[in-house]
Amino acid sequence: MARTPAKGGKTEMLNIRLDPKTRFILEYMSRLRGQTITTVVERAIIAAASGTPIVRESEYERQEITWQDLWDVSEGVRALEISEVPELYPTYEEERRFAFVRTHWPFFFTGEKKRRYLNHYVDVLWPRIDEFIQIHEDMKHQDYYAAGHAMADALKNAKLQPPKWPPDQQTAATGKSGGNFSRDLDDDIPF
Structure with a gap:
């Protein structure tokens, strides 16, 4: 029922x-x-x-960020969005999580340019994010990709297809897209 x-x-x-x-x-x-x-x-x-936007001005544009720009139904996405805004004074732990997410971007973003989050991946991984960070810290000198393997297992257990991991060495070294990492069409448009 x-x-x-x-x-x-x-x-x-x-x-x-x-x-x-x-x-x-x-x-x-x-x-x-x-x-x-x-x-x-x-x-x-x-x-x-x-009525209280964060204003960023450059010589080319003026950008206003409000809470609506940071809000997402996903707790993990909200936390990551906040940690990206220096005006909101992210803590060391928030910055540490965000750095980990950017390093392990195929598990969190739709493409290498890191513009949009993969909410379904974030929702599965976020409750255990500190555990995955600890795996990375403990194992990075022996197996740099260990945390990614643990996250891939967590996604498989949730019946989700994990991204290709580890990323291609050429992609990681040159920043060029390879394999199936170009999942975000916006990342491929040159304008």
Whole structure:
């Protein structure tokens, strides 16, 4: 028998301390809008975050990054997106994970240019990312590709076809695409 999906999504509890005036303002807004206090807080956070972009300017372009650019339903993709933005002050562990992912890119990205994530791979591998990093650290002097083999096994156990691993030596050395690594058509377009 199929289970009926629960309404809404997975939620998390947040406890905050408010002075009486702020609590009154929340109740006032809740009654005025006919919303729960939770909805008032959620929408205020969304409005504040949407109006606070990270601005990057170069002599050629101006780029604005907002939370919407970093959001993904995949927890692993969200974590990786955040670790790529210096303005969000990634921790050493976040930077370490991101460096590992970039080194082992066939397991995480659609192509060598590392533009789009393979969410189905990330969803399987991310809960064990620290374990795979530890395998890499422990084994890199004996078998540099050991973590990749462990990740390939994890993908096979999830009934997914892992990428070709290790990558072709010519591809790794020259950065040129070889084998079936050109899975992302955007990576092959010269403009």
